[in-house]
Amino acid sequence: METPAFNSEIHVKGWVRTRRGSKRVAFIHLNDGSTIHNLQIVADIEQFGEEMMKKISTGACIAVTGKLVESMGKGQRMEILAEQILIYGEADPEKYPLQKKGHSMEFLREIAHLRPRTNTFGAIFRIRHALAFAIHKYFNHHGFIYLHTPIITGSDAEGAGEMFRVSILDPKDPPLNDTGEVDFHEDFFGKETKLTVSGQLEGELGALALSEIYTFGPTFRAENSNTPRHLAEFWMIEPEMAFYDIDDNMDLAEDFLKYLISYAIEHHADDLAFLEKMYDPELMERLRFILDNPFVRTTYTKAITVLEQSGIKFEFPVKWGSDLQAEHERYLVEKHYKKPVILTDYPMDIKAFYMKQNNDGKTVRAMDVLFPRIGEIIGGSQREEDYDKLYNRIKILNIPEKDLWWYLETRQFGTAPHSGFGLGFERLVQFVTGMANIRDVIPFPRTPKNAEF
């Protein structure tokens, strides 16, 4: 937006952040949520009357017409000399919960309907928006098709975690069949349905027709994890690409993450500076660490050797065949390589059935991207395109074939090498904003025993 010229008449609307001043003049800081910077309104108290000025308290919504002038005060380049003020809505100082003083993040979570009015959450949600837009922009530019995969699913084959049931049956007296079990034939979809944990399998169907697709939608985990890293409802981005091998997949993941972080820095430098100052003094350094380093690419097996030879006593012991914990991932990134790391070729038994099997018979073409502070930010793989190998793996893992007939058919008809990965959107927003708790980077978090608003 172009800044209007000095001495022009302008018209602004927003919410009062603070009002201070003398007996003669009030300085009102106004914000409409579009930027971290407040606009200073200077109002002659005699002109507007004490009665009216009292109503212009923190949280009130007003419209101001006035002249834009150079500011004599500190902290702003310009201010508005108020000529007219219209009060849209007052905010009784006795009742309005967001007063000038700082509030704990815990308290702000309880008033999630009002917290976007704070500097902190304004900044977070603007950055969240920018990252979402950058994701769409990046993929659109590269010819990817945005594919809406289903939210309600009749298959739980992905096996990524506990699932929520979706039903319209009477919860108290569900219909039962002859064997005394709940008769899901009478449910809305004629069978038991759940909320999706991933759009990947359907995404692969898209890639094996349209070449390059991505999903960006909500996914769900019914896990009773009350931690700063877990949400029951969160958004995922899952690109799937025909004709990409694992190296192409790694190239894409690195370029994509660097693009997103660059975009946030380019478009929201002021919001990031605010968050760095208030919450996380190493925020910009950590973002630049991602941009300035080529990602190290090595195997899980080599990483295990590095960890074993580190001399560090980790909380979780290091052993080939075990999954890596955040402490291991952070050691590799922060202490050993001092660069972002992509680990490949994980043991088959700790990864999902659809990953491409290596010839060694014990590892798969998985790739996990590891970042400082948070560990894994992306998990992906080349997918198994060979029908027989995929079918055998499904049999060994006892996954019901009837849940996956359509997935298997894509390997029977015109199969192709292909790859993809998943990025948890809130993990990304957490990394870019430096927020310690994932509940503070989504407008209305869903967690165990909490679905307010």
Place this chain on the structure above:
Amino acid sequence: METPAFNSEIHVKGWVRTRRGSKRVAFIHLNDGSTIHNLQIVADIEQFGEEMMKKISTGACIAVTGKLVESMGKGQRMEILAEQILIYGEADPEKYPLQKKGHSMEFLREIAHLRPRTNTFGAIFRIRHALAFAIHKYFNHHGFIYLHTPIITGSDAEGAGEMFRVSILDPKDPPLNDTGEVDFHEDFFGKETKLTVSGQLEGELGALALSEIYTFGPTFRAENSNTPRHLAEFWMIEPEMAFYDIDDNMDLAEDFLKYLISYAIEHHADDLAFLEKMYDPELMERLRFILDNPFVRTTYTKAITVLEQSGIKFEFPVKWGSDLQAEHERYLVEKHYKKPVILTDYPMDIKAFYMKQNNDGKTVRAMDVLFPRIGEIIGGSQREEDYDKLYNRIKILNIPEKDLWWYLETRQFGTAPHSGFGLGFERLVQFVTGMANIRDVIPFPRTPKNAEF
């Protein structure tokens, strides 16, 4: 993408749409899903061998290296003389369901995992992608923040329709409380939760902090409607704007819809031409009708008079106070005004509780945008910003106050005039692609008794 020069060596990958030719030469039509146009590959049968050529059948996935040359044949400007062909995946002609001949839309719905490989669904999903991107682009450009409102909700106050329950309780033996009712305190969220029917109420919270926001996410209706117009799971776009009155809201809706349709025409002329030719000879005319006409803006009350004086015998009788049916809406647009129409100021009793009440005591500041063929495409309103009026309406309608305390608080603290609307994404895609059935504009439709894939 730049077209490579003639005689350059190029490398292409994709799926075989058809193979025809003589004993000596095969003409393979290849498509990778990025465009409606196939690429013609010319292969010398002797060079590659009959055995191999047989495997290059409809549905097979291949990579071809060859020389790009001017085509002598009809229907394409250029073709590739194959030097090397690699077969990634065959597609047994005895088993592959997508043969050259046309298939019914009903049949293609049963193989939704393969239908994106057809010309029709390639075109539809590319246009769907383009519309989704254009939505984000438009709002980002205008300073709107993309707000992710919750999918799982503890409130059913919006009242837009039947809802799906989300639960992890044992469906057969749910825990009961002292009064013999299901004890939802033991459920994941500690209370009964549903899938959202709209993000609007939470969207308003965002607008009353960040000024201009929009949602774009899945919404759900558990209605047993087996029609070409209904889905149980569909995507909605819901902008909400502080400081917009109903006129600003109408300006936005008209500009937004025109932008989206222009974007589709600009970026997907070939796909639209294909759909027009194959399915809907009036498609482009209908799209241009939207672009070329200013939308007529009039009131519900005037529309009732027009309908009453039309002399038409409608299936549903016209009466002030009744909701308009598609037949009425289409008459207004197609026969009477011959322009897209925005109707405003509907009877209070047929509209939702949150709409701004007019001074007449019987109408509200609703606005519905009506299009040819489909009737209502957008429904919106100025929102009631007055606490007392909103509170009284909630009481009259017996909506539990405990479900809406947070919504009511925004009218207590810094309330502002504001407006918004909802656009069903699939209705839009249906309009732009001309598809008769809404199940054909979403990759994996969810409808009564159907949640396959």
